[in-house]
Amino acid sequence: MSTTSQQTGKRHASDLYRAVWRWHFYAGLLVLPFMITLAMTGGLYLFKDELDALIHADMKRVAVQEATQPPSSLISAALTAHPGKAVKFTDPATPESSAEITVKTAGGERLAVYVNPYTANVLGALDDRGTVMWTVRYLHSLKYFEPTARKLIEIAGGWSILLVLTGLYLWWPRRKGAGGVVSVRGKPKSRTFWRDTHAVTGLFVGAFIVFLAITGMPWSGVWGAQVNQWANGNNFGYPSGVRVEVPMSDTRLSDQSSTTWSLEQAQLPESSTSSTSMTPMGIDQAVATFDELGLHRGYAVNLPNTDTGVYTGSSYPNDLSQQRVVHLDQYSGERLLDMSYADYGALGRWLEFGINVHMGQQFGLANQLLFLAVCIAIILLAVSAGVMWWKRRPEGKMGVPPLPSDKRVFRGLIAILAVGGLLFPLVGASLIVMLAIDWLLIRPLQERRLNSRTA
Known part of the structure; x- marks a missing residue:
């Protein structure tokens, strides 16, 4: 190979590296603040049951006694303490757990009232979904903010995938014996130490970040909602195998309480009122x-x-095979619909499995500890990126990576970005905005500075 060909090849590789590095920088600029927040709240939520039981022990934990009171007595006690209408009864998960009665007050508020199942003593009350872990969950999903803000979850998910893929390219060893591949060189005062820390950490957790981004997409504002409607919106949203000819109401299961992603579109059946002599069976018989x-x-x-x-009756334990939703006729007690994880379609089962692993539930403590380590690593990635950028950037400047000498190298990269944008519309829209900013603002400024130095 001629010297000219070698130089051209090296220049092309250098240009491609610069282009990828530039978009890795942009992806980090947009995503890292979100990733830190998501990692912190997600790491806490992995231990939601344990932390809620500890934080709200005065209301959630009871001493075990010989016999429990019937649900109707527990509901009566809750309504005596907090007048209104009972809308939900939650069975104690363990012998040491309290029962939870959801009450809709005269003022329209929803309260979670905790009752000792053995003595029917009211232990306290919180706003419905008012525990610390529900707060953490809402922060994690940005549900406390406007719907527009929640759409940022989809954008952050798409850009985090871009961050991992471009980071993998930048990490890829190009010289034999190159350091910083799977080891960290230098000391904390040097930029090399932080570069290697960032690269090696990203290598080991990159696949997990992609997994978390993809399995978090079902909750996103546009992509998740559209896919849910497409996958579960037909025939009342019930999975194949459980569609039966029973009268259906206009009320969705998700309107009453939290449910799985696959059942968000599901509507409730109706009890038969053909016999005027029929009386409701009551909560005790239903339980x-x-x-x-x-x-x-x-x-x-x-x-x-x-x-x-x-x-x-709905149960969503950590074990997916035990998830189940059963609807009973309030008069006859007849099972109108009985659904479990096995009844979901292939897409529903795949997504529910991914969501369950995402939330640290599927594989018990090992699942929780693994993703806690991933969350800590994500925070380390963000911190090391910030330190590395601060040490590299010129004084008083943003430190955007340099332009490639041949701008045609962007064409292939932009084509790849466009494919991702088509799959995730909000990500595509954000890519267009970022391209416009880069092309119209940042690039001309860098070119003027470069020309002034070479003049």
């Missing part, structure tokens, strides 16, 4: 029926609020 059907302990029972309403 006894759910117990006989073998719902996992800790299941919730939504109470009927109309003449055609149903008792809905």
